[in-house]
Amino acid sequence: MRQKIAIQGELGSYSHEACRNKRPDMEVLPCRGFEDAINAVRSGEAELAMLPVENTTYGRVADIHRLLPHSGLRIIDEAFVRVHINLLGVPGATLEDIKEAHSHLVLLPQCAGFLREHDIRGRVSPDNARAAREVSERADVTHAALASELAGEIYGLNVLARHIEDQGNNTTRFLTMSRTADLSRRGDKGMITSFVFQVRNIPAALYKAMGGFATNGVNMTKLESYMVGGSFTATQFYADIDGHPEDENVKRAMDELAYFTTNIEVLGVYPADQIR
Secondary structure (H helix, E strand, O other): OOOEEEEEEOOOOHHHHHHHHHOOOOEEEEEOOHHHHHHHHHHOOOOEEEEEEEEOOOEEOHHHHHHHHHOOOEEEEEEEEEOOOEEEEOOOOOHHHOOEEEEEOOOHHHHHHHHHHOOOEEEEEOOHHHHHHHHHHHOOOOEEEEEOHHHHHHHOOEEEEOOOOOOOOOEEEEEEEEOOOOOOOOOOOOEEEEEEEEEEOOOOHHHHHHHHHHHOOOOEEEEEEEEEOOEEEEEEEEEEEEOOOOOHHHHHHHHHHHHHOEEEEEEEEEEOOOOO
């Protein structure tokens, strides 16, 4: 029996595509929401989860950043998927027939220009692959889905317009999550360390916390902030840095970080994807 990898959404989603690219040997387990995918791994129903964290056009996937620190899972890999958005219609439909296009809230802004140009109304669906399935079931030539070509293949839809995303480099970054951390050095493009920490909401707190990374030559590729517990008096940050915790410069930088912050938690150590 093949091991399972959990995704948010249905078969044919971009998460499914990321699994096919990165973990082709695993069986994809569709889940209703991000929390369901995380819980599938925590319970042992799945070995891994493939979760989207950010898109070059839309920005961060806020739900994932909220869930990551409390998920109990660890990041063991990353994957980048070039998001080609396609207008999918039922057999017999033409582009001129389409009045409404259904897709996930994150996907609609990524092809807003195309929708305006063709006077097509965007309709929010919980998942782009589900939108493709429901368009197929509706069998109405005026309704289409915005999804991957994989979704079109699975649900018997035709591509009415291919690669309609507004940005030519539209890419989504995914994280592979596991119940156990993997701190081994692997890959040939370097390592990424992801962690969260908290600072008090006082002048220069973040400046002092970040100083060690600058003085030790550690490249920080991502820094996101969140309020803690609905309070304005403390802020939590999520960060990605180049390097492994055992690297001397990373050790020194993390030691300085610990001096000015609290609740530091390493979420994962994993190889940088080739696309980086």
